[in-house]
Amino acid sequence: MSSSYQYQDVGRDLQKKMLGDWYRRLENAPRDGTPVAYLFISGNIGELLRSFGFELLYPEVNALQCGIKKVAGDLILKAEDLGYSSDVCGYVKNDIGLATSGNRGPFGTLPKPDLLVCNYSGCNTYIKWFEALAEHYDAPVFLLDVPYRRTGETQRQEDLDYVVAQLEQLARVCAEMTGKPYDPDALSAQLENSRAAEDLWVRILESAQHRPAPFDAFFEAVFFMAPIYVLRGTRECVDYYEAAWKEIEERMAHKLGPVSEERFRVVIEGPPPWPNFRNFWELFKRWGVCCVASTYSKVGGIWDFGLRHDPRRPMESLAEYAVNCYTNWDWTLRRHMLERYVSDYAADALVIHSVKSCRAFSVGQADVREHFTRSRDLPTLFLESDLADPRYFSEAQIRNRIDAFFEALEHRRVAAVRPVA
Amino acid sequence: MSETQHFRKHGKSWEEIVAHCRVLVLDLDFPAVRAWKQQTGGKAVGCFPVYTPQELIAAAGGLPVTLYGGRGLLEIDHADSRIQSFVCSIARSTLELGLANHLDWMDGFVVPSICDVARNLSGVWQRNFPGQFVFYLHLPQNVDSASSLVYYRGELERFRARLAELTGRAVSDQALQSAIRTYNRNRELLAELYRRRTVQPEQWPASHIYALAGVGNVLPREEHNQLLEAALALGESRPRPKRDWVRVALRGMFCEQPPLELLEVLEEAGCAVVDDDAQIGARFFLEPVADNGDPLTALAEAYLHQTVLTPVNNPGQRSRSEDLLGRCREKWIQGVVFASAKFCEPALYDAVRLKRAVEHAGLPTLEFEYEEKMTVFESVRMQAETFVESVLFFS
Numbered sequence: 148m149s150s151s152y153q154y155q156d157v158g159r160d161l162q163k164k165m166l167g168d169w170y171r172r173l174e175n176a177p178r179d180g181t182p183v184a185y186l187f188i189s190g191n192i193g194e195l196l197r198s199f200g201f202e203l204l205y206p207e208v209n210a211l212q213c214g215i216k217k218v219a220g221d222l223i224l225k226a227e228d229l230g231y232s233s234d235v236c237g238y239v240k241n242d243i244g245l246a247t248s249g250n251r252g253p254f255g256t257l258p259k260p261d262l263l264v265c266n267y268s269g270c271n272t273y274i275k276w277f278e279a280l281a282e283h284y285d286a287p288v289f290l291l292d293v294p295y296r297r298t299g300e301t302q303r304q305e306d307l308d309y310v311v312a313q314l315e316q317l318a319r320v321c322a323e324m325t326g327k328p329y330d331p332d333a334l335s336a337q338l339e340n341s342r343a344a345e346d347l348w349v350r351i352l353e354s355a356q357h358r359p360a361p362f363d364a365f366f367e368a369v370f371f372m373a374p375i376y377v378l379r380g381t382r383e384c385v386d387y388y389e390a391a392w393k394e395i396e397e398r399m400a401h402k403l404g405p406v407s408e409e410r411f412r413v414v415i416e417g418p419p420p421w422p423n424f425r426n427f428w429e430l431f432k433r434w435g436v437c438c439v440a441s442t443y444s445k446v447g448g449i450w451d452f453g454l455r456h457d458p459r460r461p462m463e464s465l466a467e468y469a470v471n472c473y474t475n476w477d478w479t480l481r482r483h484m485l486e487r488y489v490s491d492y493a494a495d496a497l498v499i500h501s502v503k504s505c506r507a508f509s510v511g512q513a514d515v516r517e518h519f520t521r522s523r524d525l526p527t528l529f530l531e532s533d534l535a536d537p538r539y540f541s542e543a544q545i546r547n548r549i550d551a552f553f554e555a556l557e558h559r560r561v562a563a564v565r566p567v568a
Numbered sequence: 569m570s571e572t573q574h575f576r577k578h579g580k581s582w583e584e585i586v587a588h589c590r591v592l593v594l595d596l597d598f599p600a601v602r603a604w605k606q607q608t609g610g611k612a613v614g615c616f617p618v619y620t621p622q623e624l625i626a627a628a629g630g631l632p633v634t635l636y637g638g639r640g641l642l643e644i645d646h647a648d649s650r651i652q653s654f655v656c657s658i659a660r661s662t663l664e665l666g667l668a669n670h671l672d673w674m675d676g677f678v679v680p681s682i683c684d685v686a687r688n689l690s691g692v693w694q695r696n697f698p699g700q701f702v703f704y705l706h707l708p709q710n711v712d713s714a715s716s717l718v719y720y721r722g723e724l725e726r727f728r729a730r731l732a733e734l735t736g737r738a739v740s741d742q743a744l745q746s747a748i749r750t751y752n753r754n755r756e757l758l759a760e761l762y763r764r765r766t767v768q769p770e771q772w773p774a775s776h777i778y779a780l781a782g783v784g785n786v787l788p789r790e791e792h793n794q795l796l797e798a799a800l801a802l803g804e805s806r807p808r809p810k811r812d813w814v815r816v817a818l819r820g821m822f823c824e825q826p827p828l829e830l831l832e833v834l835e836e837a838g839c840a841v842v843d844d845d846a847q848i849g850a851r852f853f854l855e856p857v858a859d860n861g862d863p864l865t866a867l868a869e870a871y872l873h874q875t876v877l878t879p880v881n882n883p884g885q886r887s888r889s890e891d892l893l894g895r896c897r898e899k900w901i902q903g904v905v906f907a908s909a910k911f912c913e914p915a916l917y918d919a920v921r922l923k924r925a926v927e928h929a930g931l932p933t934l935e936f937e938y939e940e941k942m943t944v945f946e947s948v949r950m951q952a953e954t955f956v957e958s959v960l961f962f963s
């Protein structure tokens with residue numbers, strides 16, 4: 148990037164540094180006597196755990212890192228040697244592979260859990276995953292049961308009450324483990340930070356409504372969203388989004404975007420193929436494709452429809468947050484989200500990346516394709532691979548499908564502007 | 569005169585009863601359900617296989633029908649474009665049943681939160697059958713929390729209200745208690761059937777038990793109870809020869825069902841299946857559900873605290889491996905067969921850990937995957953024969 152720009156690459160570089168520091172804190176946790184809680188990204192109630200002094204570890208993020216760093220394949224094979232089927236979630240196998248090799252990954256050596264918080268939200272596999280880790284580490288599990296957010300009904304109060312009751316129970320467990328009483332002020336202070344970060348993050352997400360979009364809401368969002376998922380509630384997280392927003396503003400001022408010439412705007416549904424992340428992105432860039440909205444960037448929280456953490460209602464707003472993560476929404480809600488994105492972000496097409504590992508994400512995606520192609524007449528590209536397992540990424544096949552799709556889309560566009568003879 | 573009364577009066581043979589049940593279990597046009605609707609004018613409600621409190625549907629005057637997919641008898645044609653190929657068969661073939669009009673009798677569909685696949689299927693169903701009554705029922709997984717009981721009772725209350733809208737009949741506590749009694753009786757009879765097999769496996773072949781138990785999924789429970797009573801009375805009237813068996817527990821069939829031939833092949837190979845989790849939804853409780861006091865609390869208590877363990881309900885303080893090993897001790901089991909439905913993640917995860925625990929306890933195991941549409945059983949037969957030989961001759 149040219150030196151006349153002040154903020155370019157801040158969004159990516161700063162988060163890299165923050166994650167590096169966080170992993171170092173984790174590595175040092177046993178030495179520092181800091182208790183460690185493992186939890187999941189979707190519906191994570193990290194602020195509550197942090198208010199008791201826990202350092203947080205997210206096995207999914209480790210799995211993602213292993214995918215990007217191309218070590219997932221070996222770890223997955225290791226778990227398969229232990230008896231795990233080739234058909235179960237690659238994230239779990241990656242993590243079992245890690246756990247049984249001393250927890251050493253590309254990010255350093257990871258501490259054992261003092262507490263496993265299965266903040267169940269939208270994925271049953273989470274339960275099975277932490278059952279396995281509980282046995283491996285002989286660590287206690289707290290299962291936070293988050294009911295599925297169901298169709299046609301406004302947010303149900305009883306769902307929230309139920310989650311709040313369990314959060315209070317979790318607070319008692321944490322107090323007992325750490326010897327610290329529950330401190331609502333400490334929690335609220337974090338939630339204030341969460342809310343500030345969420346405001347900025349939504350601003351960044353919505354910037355993609357501009358033409359050209361200054362930001363790729365899938366391929367870049369995966370970096371930009373990391374701090375709000377793993378460090379939400381901290382001051383540094385807010386600082387990060389302030390810096391990242393400056394980068395976006397600068398891009399908008401200079402009409403800069405993730406592709407040199409924005410030719411197609413797409414909405415993407417589904418997670419990325421981590422082991423082939425770069426190649427996958429390149430295949431789209433070649434066609435001048437920019438993703439203007441994605442659902443993957445909502446797995447750890449949906450804030451662009453108005454929800455925020457609220458320091459005045461700490462437990463209630465944590466509950467509300469946990470219920471409203473993408474894969475905890477049923478398909479009618481998910482479909483409405485996609486429809487809204489297509490129209491609000493003026494998308495030309497929908498791209499669905501269906502990953503075998505994650506049934507929570509993928510079961511129903513083929514049906515949603517039916518819906519968009521048949522009932523909405525929206526061009527829809529359906530691709531299949533995996534988010535963790537490199538064996539399922541067939542580059543030649545995926546390239547062919549992408550090329551054929553955008554070629555047809557271009558053709559359709561040319562045909563549409565050609566005057567009728 | 570109903571078919572079952574007919575059996576009792578005329579004392580049809582065991583073989584005839586079993587054959588009759590088998591036909592009803594496997595008929596994808598659900599003739600028994602259609603006949604019931606015609607006779608009663610009532611509403612029939614499909615239920616995905618695990619943990620629907622069917623007592624509530626019955627108490628509302630409806631007929632609960634457990635859906636077990638296409639039984640391997642259905643080409644997946646329409647469902648292919650809705651659900652990808654890496655998903656278990658039961659989800660795909662149940663949707664196919666609907667799309668191919670085999671379920672046109674169905675007035676409603678209850679999908680409990682069995683797993684990620686089932687959960688997402690509820691939404692796919694809603695889009696493909698707009699306007700149909702679809703109820704998604706959550707089962708709390710935080711079983712040890714007091715809040716779970718409150719929540720689940722509320723969930724059942726909401727279900728009760730929706731059912732009343734569907735059937736036009738409010739569900740009184742008395743009606744529900746009476747349904748609970750009928751279902752308790754049904755589970756008692758099923759338990760007796762399984763108990764007899766445990767004692768004398770040769771007399772009660774697994775595929776026979778399967779058909780007798782399975783027919784309950786398409787009949788009113790009162791009728792199923794009569795049928796089971798008749799079958800129990802007849803069952804031992806024609807003694808079968810004893811043979812050299814290995815007594816096994818079979819795990820992995822709690823949701824998607826195996827082809828009946830698979831059970832037969834295992835038995836032919838010498839496995840006496842004396843404990844299994846096939847069609848477990850119908851015999852989910854370790855104790856009878858309380859039939860006095862508040863019936864919704866009784867059902868909620870039962871679902872949270874008195875259930876058998878399956879890969880899709882949380883054990884809380886109980887240990888899955890202890891539970892299985894305890895059953896093995898109780899029933900003199902010599903080996904455990906882990907047969908998971910292909911792509912069924914919950915079963916596949918549990919198989920890893922349970923297999924380790926069972927082997928650690930010194931019991932041999934056999935593991936394979938099955939599919940609804942499986943037609944070739946030779947490899948399973950060979951594996952099972954080897955397994956049986958190794959237990960009989962070497963351990």
Ligand code: SF4
Nearest residue numbers: 236238270272505506
């Ligand atoms: S199934 Fe999906 S949400 Fe669940 S652990 Fe695997 S990747 Fe994560």
Ligand code: SF4
Nearest residue numbers: 656683685823824912
């Ligand atoms: S429990 Fe297994 S068989 Fe049943 S729907 Fe889920 S994945 Fe399919």
